[in-house]
Amino acid sequence: MTAAARTNVCIIIAAKNAADTITIAIASALAEPEAAEVVVIDDGSTDDTATVARAADDGTGRLNVVRFEENRGPAAARNHAISISQSPLLGVLDADDFFFPGRLRQLLSEDGWDFIADNIAFIDAAQAASAHGKIGRFTPSPRLIDLVGFVEGNISRRGVRRGEIGFLKPLMRRTFLDQHGLRYNEMLRLGEDYDLYTRALAKGARYKIIHSCGYAAVVRGDSLSGSHRTIDLKRLYEADRAILAESRLSREAEAVIRWHERHIRDRYELRYFLDLKNNEGFKNAIAYALTHPGALPAIVGGILADKTERFRRPRSPAPVALGGTGDVRYLLEGFAMERGE
Structure with missing residues (x-):
């Protein structure tokens, strides 16, 4: 090139x-x-x-x-x-959202990639205008992430605020997408980025991540990305199943995608149960749960976890809005380990 x-x-x-x-x-x-x-x-x-x-x-x-x-x-x-x-x-x-100045130059200074992403700073909407001055200077510390690491990084855990690396916004080489016939899955309105990147990694994409931060994600209460329908969860776990059916994967990669599929399917079962309760009444919701025993652990576990959520503290720094605190939050854990001069 x-x-x-x-x-x-x-x-x-x-x-x-x-x-x-x-x-x-x-x-x-x-x-x-x-x-x-x-x-x-x-x-x-x-x-x-x-x-x-x-x-x-x-x-x-x-x-x-x-x-x-x-x-x-x-x-x-x-x-x-x-x-x-x-x-x-x-x-x-x-x-x-918006770019911080020089984002593309920093990304393009790296070689050896088909996809390349930097860190994301989560910014409160009220402080977006002054956000650039709050972003630290960090050494790029480039590293390649494989399929297993990427999928694991998209499985959220109770007590840990959202940090899925599928939210990263990489640059992509058109030649790689075209060579493998890759485009976004238009059936998805949730996780369409995760799905594309997972399919690319399954095809052997080199996905490089640098720790410099050039992307600002503005956090708003009415953000479209913060809401989704129950059917969107179903379509996302079905997309995982399609990857498993269509791709030749290592045993480890297959296992982690199945884990992600179960993770999303459990969220779907809980949401579907709650939808039934709200729309058709508690009896119909219980009838569904009893006739779908495979969904019971997700439903019961999800309800218990929601009831006890307020008693647990988050276990890691969160990519949340500034919230008036003045602290910039980043998507990637461990981002602040190395600062450049």
Whole structure:
């Protein structure tokens, strides 16, 4: 790949009802000299997302805004952006997040990868404007992560706040995606990133992670990524089953994907039980549990864990919002172990 192609990046922004935030997201992407294209897909918004996005154009001809008349989901939006873009490198930016200056330059300084991601800083919306000054300077400490390590890093545990590494936003080589026929699974509206990266790793992708932090995830109470439907959990564990059926995996990789599948399926069974209780009454919910004995441990264990949640302290630093404390929280555990000069 030529030096010019190495810095030819398309930034993809899938947006729904993001008129209040998308200007900052687009501006941060266009501020990166390595961004040859910024493709915004308005995914059936009912507000002025597309109009506001077009108004953020900096006149360089790099911004392309496309509007879907109906909502099709982030996977479909990103796939469409890939299909109309030309750049050999692809990156995703959520419509309510932003890049810190120099993010792409830092990522592109590394070699030997098909996917490369940096750390994420979780920022409270009220402090987003001053967040850059709070981010420490860290040595990159690059390392490759394999399929087993990636899937294990996406299994959350009680008492530990969310830290799934499927939330990372890597740059991706188009050639690898095309060679293996990989795109986002449009049936998924939860875990579509996890699914794509897992399938890529199963195909032998080199996924490098550096500890420098160039991505700001803005935490809001009404964030779309913070909510999902019960059916979304079902489709995600079914996606794990598809990977198991379609991929030639090592025994260890197969075991960890089965663990993730059970983890998501247990969450689904608990949610489905609670939906039945709320919508059809307690008797119908109990009838479901008794006729599906395989779901009972997840239902009973989940209810007990929820009842005792307030008595447990989180066991690790959490990627949560600043919350007025002034402390920046990062996605990757152990991120602050090494600071650069």
